[in-house]
Amino acid sequence: MTDADRAADLTRLCRTCGVCCNGVMFAYVEVEKSEMRADTRRRLHVLEAENRFTLPCCEHGPEGCQVYDDRPSICRSYTCALYDEYKETGEELDRKLMRVERIKQLVATIRARRRGAADHEWLPRAISEMLAVGKPTDVERELLLDVAELAMRLQRDIGWSPKPIEKAPEPGD
Ligand code: SF4
Numbered sequence: 001m002t003d004a005d006r007a008a009d010l011t012r013l014c015r016t017c018g019v020c021c022n023g024v025m026f027a028y029v030e031v032e033k034s035e036m037r038a039d040t041r042r043r044l045h046v047l048e049a050e051n052r053f054t055l056p057c058c059e060h061g062p063e064g065c066q067v068y069d070d071r072p073s074i075c076r077s078y079t080c081a082l083y084d085e086y087k088e089t090g091e092e093l094d095r096k097l098m099r100v101e102r103i104k105q106l107v108a109t110i111r112a113r114r115r116g117a118a119d120h121e122w123l124p125r126a127i128s129e130m131l132a133v134g135k136p137t138d139v140e141r142e143l144l145l146d147v148a149e150l151a152m153r154l155q156r157d158i159g160w161s162p163k164p165i166e167k168a169p170e171p172g173d
């Protein structure tokens with residue numbers, strides 16, 4: 001396999017996946033003040049005062065990043081465990097593509113059932129709720145199973161773990 005072939009495969013993997021752009025793993029992307037053209041910053045809805053934009057990224061389309069040539073530096077440099085493994089070994093692309101398809105399928109199913117939850121916090125909150133369940137018969141078992149499978153796959157395949165939701169302060173704290 002040539003370096004060009006491997007690079008093309010990696011592009012295909014990320015175009016198929018997009019999980020690091022769609023708000024499942026991260027809440028926002030930090031940007032440098034001087035990077036990107038003004039029109040790209042507008043398209044990404046960069047909050048200039050905070051130097052960041054929120055995810056899911058509005059420029060993540062069916063074919064991947066729609067501002068690819070002018071994407072932020074953090075987007076250029078980020079790689080996940082799945083990406084790194086293929087870059088290193090060049091093995092089992094089809095299996096990796098199947099893994100990201102399953103992750104996307106789970107995300108779509110869970111999101112459809114949790115309409116109204118903020119995109120950037122729904123997964124950690126769903127996991128917190130799941131872990132806090134005392135009587136499984138009181139909850140929707142299928143949803144909890146999907147959340148558990150998604151969390152496991154994100155951890156195993158992508159190398160990501162959910163951050164715990166911070167407890168709201170009690171009155172008087
Ligand atoms: S999570 Fe990994 S494979 Fe998926 S788009 Fe991001 S870098 Fe690519």
Ligand code: SF4
Nearest residue numbers: 021057059060065075
């Ligand atoms: S700018 Fe492109 S690479 Fe960065 S989060 Fe948006 S879609 Fe993903």
